[in-house]
Amino acid sequence: MAFVPGQPVTAVVQRIEIHKLRQGDNLILGFSIGGGIDQDPTQNPFSEDKTDKGIYVTRVTEGGPAEVAGLQIGDKIMQVNGWDMTMVTHDQARKRLTKRNEEVVRLLVTRQSLQKAVQQSMMS
């Protein structure tokens, strides 16, 4: 999933719609993110390309809204409600996901197994 800045990215993505869960005053999605253009990409255990500064799902609460929706650890978030997530800071991504007035977030995510599945089907 390496890409060159300025060049279009081709990736196999899955749409995931997460309905936030209300916990007290907070709306939670039930996952955590890592990465961002302000973070050290070499410490991202999930990226194949260690220069990838994308936003990755680092944890998913078992049984939480994100897991129910099919989000998985290691997923790379490409878009949130249509907003690009491949070139944002960690905090921008966090804010984009946690807007209080949005009860539903729609993600485009990609993951290795998706890519592989498509490759295999194309090859076979």
Add this chain to the structure above:
Amino acid sequence: MDDYDIRSAASILASVKEQEARFERLTRALEEERRNVSLQLERASQPDRLSICNIGNGQPLATAWQQLVLQEQSPSNQTSIAMMQEPQEMVEETVTVEEDPGTPTSHVSIVTSEDGTTRRTETKVTKMVKTVTTRTVRQVPLGPDGLPAMDGSSPMGSYTDSIDRRYLKNGERYITPQASSTLTRSYNSYNDSYPESHEGQYRPYLGHDGYGDLSDNYGSLSRGVGYRPRYAYVPGSAYRPDDGSFTLPSRRDNYGPVAQPQVPVGSNADLNRSQPERFQPEPYGLEDDNRSLGVDDEGYELDPDYSTVNRRTSAGVPERGRPHKGRGYEEPMEPEMVEERIPYLHGGYAAPLAQPERGSMASIDRLGKRSPSIDSIRKDPRWRDPDLPEVIAMLSHPIDPVKSNAAAYLQHLCYENDKIKKDVRHLKGIPILVGLLDHPKPEVHRKACGALRNISYGKDNENKVAIKNCDGIPALIRLLRKTNDMEVRELITGTLWNLSSYEPLKMVIINHGLQTLTNEVIIPHSGWESEPNEDSKPRDAEWTTVFKNTSGCLRNVSSDGAEARRRLRECDGLVDALLHALQSAVGKKDTDNKSVENCVCIMRNLSYHVHKEVPGADKYQELDAGQTTGTGGSQKKKKDDAGCFGGKKAKEEWFNQGKKNGDLDRNFDTLDLPKRSEAAKGFELLYQPDVVRLYLSILTESQNFNTLEAAAGALQNLSAGNWMWSTYIRATVRKERGLPVLVELLQSDSDKVVRAVSIALRNLSMDRRNKDLIGSYAMGELVRNLPSRQQRSAKNLEEDTVVAVLNTIHEIITDSSENARSLIQTQGIQKLVAISKSSQSPRETKAASHILQMIWSYKELRNALQKDGWNKSHFQSVSAALKGSKGPAGRSGYDDSTLPLVEKSQDNEKSGSRDMIPMDELGPDGYSTIDHRDKERKYKSSDPSGDASEKEPLKNDTNRKNINRSNRASVNLVDARDIKPQPVDSWV
């Protein structure tokens, strides 16, 4: 596990033999039936007759069934026709049927007679027939085909006709124009579908869409088409479809020939009786059931054979069913199968019987129902095993029973066969199996899980990775949350246990499943309740297979470094539940089993480095420091500076510590345990002094070496380190009279137990009183474990163990001339000199020479030594030789790590100089003592035993291929440590 395997192998053999026997009987019975049927047919060329006959026979039930059948048939026929025209899916189903059809043909004749009846009765039976009948009906139609062809003219008949036609074709004679046409179609479609499925598994999905439809179809088809599908279910039948391509041909041929009646055996005889002309109707009813049963059985049987696991077969499948199965298998071979089946039908299997069978089949799922037992039975004339690509293609077959049978067969094939596992992986079978885990039907996801369990077992980690790469781990966890079926849960947790033996997957399992495994398995089976009901007494742990598997899995993942430990410690309820389970084990004196072993190993791993890794640990460190200053802190500093022993900081430190600890101990003895405002919970429980009693009980009672080692290791881990809790632990061990327990274990036959106990004693001797006691009472046992000149050692202990014992001795005599004196009195000098001069192991040599040096440093002992004939050269030559490397030998660290030690090869160098040890290494942590471990760890780490906790492979497959991995974890630990700034991670 071995037993298990043996049993399964034996049971498979037995079931195969059974099947064969049944097959024979069935064949004979079928033949007889055929004859009868053909006779009947001849007599009553028309359906009316047949019906009459049935009635006349006086088997009302049978008639009823038949009637029912007819009704169903009619609908089914309609549906079937429609289906055929419409969706491919339908066609596929039909295909399955086709396989059966061959067999059915013979039946068909019978059916014909029934058809006659059916028409008449149709109205009555309809309702009842629905489930059971359906299948029958189809068959009946087939039979009728010959006869029905006539009927076919009527609307109802048309359905039958279609069915009949097929059969006719198969059967030969009864071909009606229409019928033949329909049949052909179905076959064609069938064939098409199969090829498709082989090529692209995706087609099946189309079928899936049909699922709802399929089932409906079955219902509708049931009569005609539907039944066929069921046939498909039968493993044999499923393949038969392929047969269509592969084997099928024979059946039809056979059908013609089938007629040869043979004398039925045993039960068959009964059948035969009934078979005779009149009762044909009954036979049908029975047949259906039987067939269905038979089919089911086949399915079941397959399962059993395939999977080690299969229980169903034995338990679930009724005797009858088994025979059927037998038929199914054998039948394929014989064209007469059809006939055989017929006999069954005739066979005295009364309708009622059939129903019960269904029940049994029910477990299997639809197979039974769907299975047109008769058809399936008849089919197989030339039957062959599907090859691997075919089986994998069948995993995507639209018909669920085909899927489940294919998965079961895969499980069977993979059993102890690494090549097949690999082939399955290369053929992309694993993602399909993982996909089936989400299948709503229990039979399907169960079988898929069984196959995955076998595939995940073994040394080939590629298979494990393949499962993980297609998101198999979250899928397994999902299924675990969803299912209440114990067997499925065993399979899931077994698979996870297998997967957990591969290092890179450990964190994945933690990430996806830790809390679920804890909530779904560990907590409920441990008997622990977070809010116990005061009225009820505490529950005991249940040592179920699920618990064993899950604890094994967690045991493996618990060795994956600091992060893994942190996650497990902080997992809600996990530590509480494990401790409760162990307490319960001790209470019941049941401490030898595998589950207990797993639990203790997890506890040991989680106890590793608690004093560094637990949140708030520094607080207790400070506390400790505070106490130190209060009591002997100032002394310590002074001493350090002064450097009593040649300015060796390490020694001094130890020395100081000893004193310091001594002071603390005194306090403790009078009572110094911190009072808690609230009960400890979660990871706090790991290091509460209460656990000491638990571990000591285990050490006293268990006969399981692994458990003993782990319990000793837990004490070792807990007594290491400098924080407040380890001080309490050390004192508590003494107060609980744990030292004699440990000393006694030094006599253990197990190398690793001796090693773990020895290191635990060394850590415990940080407590001054413990040191005195250990010096007095343990020295003899320690020395006894050392090799003497003649024999390497009485027990022939491994190098690591010998080194551990030497280091413990060194620690005990350090700063205690009394202990050094007792070493001399136990004739230890002779052994030490021998080791230092002649051991093959440099590590042993160093360790021994360090002890000797230490002894010689006690001037007050020199007289005694010289009296015994020793002189300075015995003590110093060695040391001189060693110089430069003294450090390591001297290492008197405390090991806290049973776990994979953090082993750095560098340690050796570092350790070389004691001076470095104390503060440099510890520096950051502030623990002066702990670091020593590192050095020790080296030793330990060299021992795989350190890790012992990990990897227990799953037995399912059989053995322990994975079993020995060991210290990799250590590497991980190091990594974890080295990590710099933690990357930002935000919950959203």
